Amino acid sequence: MIQTELASWDDPETRPLIEFVNVTKRFGDFTAIDNQSLKIYKGEFFALLGPSGCGKTTMMRMLAGFEMPTEGTIRIDGLDVSTVPPNKRAVNMMFQSYALFPHLSVWDNIAFGLRREGKSGQALTARVEEMLRLTRMEKFARRKPHQISGGQRQRVALARSLAKAPKLLLLDEPLGALDKKLRQETQFELMDIQESTGTTFVIVTHDQEEAMTVASRVAVMDEGKLVQVATPDVIYEAPNSIYVADFIGDVSLISGVAKSRVPSDVAPQDSAGGQPSAQQQDTPRQPQPNAFGAWLHDTVFEPVLGARSKSDEQAVEPAQQEDTVTDTVRELPAGGIAIHWADGQDPIIATNADPCLDGKTVNFSIRPEKIGISKARPDALNAFQGKVIDIAYLGHVSTYHVVLTNGLKIMAQVSNTRRISRRSITWEDDVWISFSSTAGVALEH
Amino acid sequence: MKRFTWFNATSLTIGFAFLYLPMIVLVVYSFNASKLVTVWAGFSTQWYVQLFTNSDFAQSALVTLKVGLASASIATILGTMAAYVMIRGGRFFGRTLFSGMIYAPLVMPEVITGLSLLLLFIAIGLNRDAFTIILAHTTFGMCYVSVVVSARLSTFDRSLEEAALDLGCSPLAAFRLVTLPIIAPAVVSGWLLAFTLSLDDLVIASFVSGPGATTLPIQIFSAVRLGVNPEINALSTLMIAIVTIGVVTASLITKYTARRPMDA
Ligand SMILES: Nc1ncnc2c1ncn2[C@@H]1O[C@H](COP(=O)(O)OP(=O)(O)OP(=O)(O)O)[C@@H](O)[C@H]1O
Ligand SMILES: [Mg+2]
Numbered sequence: 001m002i003q004t005e006l007a008s009w010d011d012p013e014t015r016p017l018i019e020f021v022n023v024t025k026r027f028g029d030f031t032a033i034d035n036q037s038l039k040i041y042k043g044e045f046f047a048l049l050g051p052s053g054c055g056k057t058t059m060m061r062m063l064a065g066f067e068m069p070t071e072g073t074i075r076i077d078g079l080d081v082s083t084v085p086p087n088k089r090a091v092n093m094m095f096q097s098y099a100l101f102p103h104l105s106v107w108d109n110i111a112f113g114l115r116r117e118g119k120s121g122q123a124l125t126a127r128v129e130e131m132l133r134l135t136r137m138e139k140f141a142r143r144k145p146h147q148i149s150g151g152q153r154q155r156v157a158l159a160r161s162l163a164k165a166p167k168l169l170l171l172d173e174p175l176g177a178l179d180k181k182l183r184q185e186t187q188f189e190l191m192d193i194q195e196s197t198g199t200t201f202v203i204v205t206h207d208q209e210e211a212m213t214v215a216s217r218v219a220v221m222d223e224g225k226l227v228q229v230a231t232p233d234v235i236y237e238a239p240n241s242i243y244v245a246d247f248i249g250d251v252s253l254i255s256g257v258a259k260s261r262v263p264s265d266v267a268p269q270d271s272a273g274g275q276p277s278a279q280q281q282d283t284p285r286q287p288q289p290n291a292f293g294a295w296l297h298d299t300v301f302e303p304v305l306g307a308r309s310k311s312d313e314q315a316v317e318p319a320q321q322e323d324t325v326t327d328t329v330r331e332l333p334a335g336g337i338a339i340h341w342a343d344g345q346d347p348i349i350a351t352n353a354d355p356c357l358d359g360k361t362v363n364f365s366i367r368p369e370k371i372g373i374s375k376a377r378p379d380a381l382n383a384f385q386g387k388v389i390d391i392a393y394l395g396h397v398s399t400y401h402v403v404l405t406n407g408l409k410i411m412a413q414v415s416n417t418r419r420i421s422r423r424s425i426t427w428e429d430d431v432w433i434s435f436s437s438t439a440g441v442a443l444e445h
Numbered sequence: 446m447k448r449f450t451w452f453n454a455t456s457l458t459i460g461f462a463f464l465y466l467p468m469i470v471l472v473v474y475s476f477n478a479s480k481l482v483t484v485w486a487g488f489s490t491q492w493y494v495q496l497f498t499n500s501d502f503a504q505s506a507l508v509t510l511k512v513g514l515a516s517a518s519i520a521t522i523l524g525t526m527a528a529y530v531m532i533r534g535g536r537f538f539g540r541t542l543f544s545g546m547i548y549a550p551l552v553m554p555e556v557i558t559g560l561s562l563l564l565l566f567i568a569i570g571l572n573r574d575a576f577t578i579i580l581a582h583t584t585f586g587m588c589y590v591s592v593v594v595s596a597r598l599s600t601f602d603r604s605l606e607e608a609a610l611d612l613g614c615s616p617l618a619a620f621r622l623v624t625l626p627i628i629a630p631a632v633v634s635g636w637l638l639a640f641t642l643s644l645d646d647l648v649i650a651s652f653v654s655g656p657g658a659t660t661l662p663i664q665i666f667s668a669v670r671l672g673v674n675p676e677i678n679a680l681s682t683l684m685i686a687i688v689t690i691g692v693v694t695a696s697l698i699t700k701y702t703a704r705r706p707m708d709a
Contacts (some may be wrong), residue, residue, distance in 0.1 A: 087619075099608035102624045112622075113612030155575040164612070293503050 256341030524590025559652030573655030586639030
């Protein structure tokens with residue numbers, strides 16, 4: 001998602017719709033939410049992500065008014081809601097257990113909230129039918145909840161919570177029981193609804209792909225704590241901890257000792273999230289603007305002058321000059337750290353890492369799709385030798401499990417642009433894996 | 446599956462014979478043409494005819510019915526409320542004690558319940574008549590209702606009530622529109638149970654009834670002391686029929702609704 005203006009969560013002027021201020025929730029002596037603060041803004045699609053039992057539902061229940069915080073305050077629209085009962089909050093919740101009324105038909109379940117609002121007759125019918133259409137439950141309108149399937153129940157629960165068009169909609173795993181296709185369609189449907197109505201959504205999900213798809217921001221939770229709250233791309237590309245890196249998607253972790261690298265005169269080439277050097281290029285390197293220059297170009301000159309040549313932006317190293325490859329010999333992007341991860345191996349160069357990590361033990365975390373794999377030694381800054389022990393064929397991509405000389409396992413992912421029979425690398429092959437100096441992140445904890 | 450052995454067959458027969466042989470004898474002799482209880486003289490329904498023309502019996506049948514209806518209804522309201530508080534009331538001081546105490550009358554000897562009620566009524570100067578019987582029957586009927594209803598409530602998904610609140614119901618509206626319709630079968634079978642127990646009761650009723658109000662069981666009991674007659678057999682047969690219908694209906698309701706998923 002491209003943000004042209006300052007996003008509401010980055011703008012200190014915007015008033016949040018929901019505000020958790022130092023909220024703690026205890027059940028007996030068990031702490032379900034541990035002194036957390038959080039702001040969610042109007043019109044957001046906010047996803048809570050985390051393992052089972054980490055407190056996602058508890059956060060939702062506090063918003064809906066079914067649980068009171070043990071400590072701290074929750075404000076909705078600037079108002080402390082601690083004394084507002086659930087039926088007086090402009091909030092609707094879709095329950096994880098669906099909570100459909102067993103004695104009412106699908107139709108009456110959806111109409112329930114509207115009737116409490118005093119809607120009747122034509123207006124009621126129109127709204128209910130609209131919801132039925134949206135969730136494709138028209139055919140089942142007269143059935144009772146125990147006469148429909150699990151996925152259908154989930155859709156009815158969704159329709160019921162959407163019907164009142166609340167200011168804030170809480171969805172506790174709304175799509176878990178749907179098949180992949182219907183789930184994707186419903187995801188887009190939800191995003192549409194959110195855009196057209198301006199409703200603020202808070203959604204709980206186990207499915208990180210879903211969170212990435214629908215959410216404007218994602219909060220990753222662990223044992224009652226919000227570990228990281230950020231946009232999906234930041235969560236994915238720049239996780240703030242091993243926990244987040246590991247929880248979202250696949251990741252290989254390499255632990256080692258960080259050494260600050262000698263600063264050189266050469267400015268870092270790709271300090272802002274470069275691409276993996278999976279494809280090697282032989283063309284000589286062209287001068288590239290620094291980050292500010294690139295931004296200036298992209299925003300001001302690009303419409304006039306057209307796209308700037310970015311062919312070489314991907315931190316590809318100049319041709320190797322000698323056989324003895326050391327950092328000092330090569331012309332390297334400066335800054336960052338070198339991670340000494342195994343005796344007798346070149347350190348991993350991470351130019352995007354904070355030099356302050358110097359001397360600390362760090363975990364270098366890298367996504368499989370950022371790692372290239374080849375039989376010949378590639379011309380990359382970070383290149384290490386290993387052996388393929390496993391290949392997972394996933395259709396569109398294949399994941400190679402490579403064990404390095406010191407026994408460390410690394411995953412490398414390659415798009416299957418060719419047919420599988422023409423794959424050149426196979427089990428037990430000696431290979432090189434390589435990645436650019438900005439492909440991974442160095443994490444302290 | 447295990448085979449149905451002769452041993453099983455025998456124990457089943459003996460067990461059921463113990464339970465139902467006396468009743469069968471009673472039912473059969475209620476259709477006896479002879480006035481002598483122990484001599485079979487052919488089929489006749491004359492005792493039933495005679496029974497319906499006996500104003501004493503008609504009178505006490507009316508009292509019994511009135512007491513049964515009133516006490517079962519009051520017991521159902523109170524028992525449902527008690528069950529709701531026990532299951533849904535959250536934690537409050539003495540909750541365990543209360544929920545234990547509500548079941549106490551179930552195990553209390555009836556003589557003691559009857560006696561203590563009698564003493565209470567005398568102490569507060571209440572005249573003993575149909576009203577005191579209603580009060581007494583409400584007391585124990587309520588325990589049965591609350592047992593049945595709380596069993597249903599405890600398997601009831603709490604989030605249904607929360608969903609109702611979430612959709613804009615006040616707590617009272619949530620109870621009326623969601624909770625009550627769902628627990629209704631339990632409430633109905635609780636009522637039937639309380640009603641049949643009230644029809645049944647001899648011991649407590651004889652403690653708390655006054656001269657103006659005699660229930661059927663009391664009437665039968667005193668009539669039998671003057672000698673068993675076929676008229677009593679006929680009356681008892683009718684009572685067996687009513688109680689059977691009540692109990693069977695209650696258990697059918699429970700069985701039928703238990704099969705339906707509660708949390709759909
Ligand atoms: N009423 C309660 N009493 C005691 N403990 C509770 C209560 N409700 C939740 N908890 C505990 O609080 C923790 C968080 O529960 P919560 O339901 O928020 O988890 P969750 O993140 O929604 O998990 P899931 O993904 O499995 O739904 C759990 O360990 C749970 O056991
Ligand atoms: Mg949950």
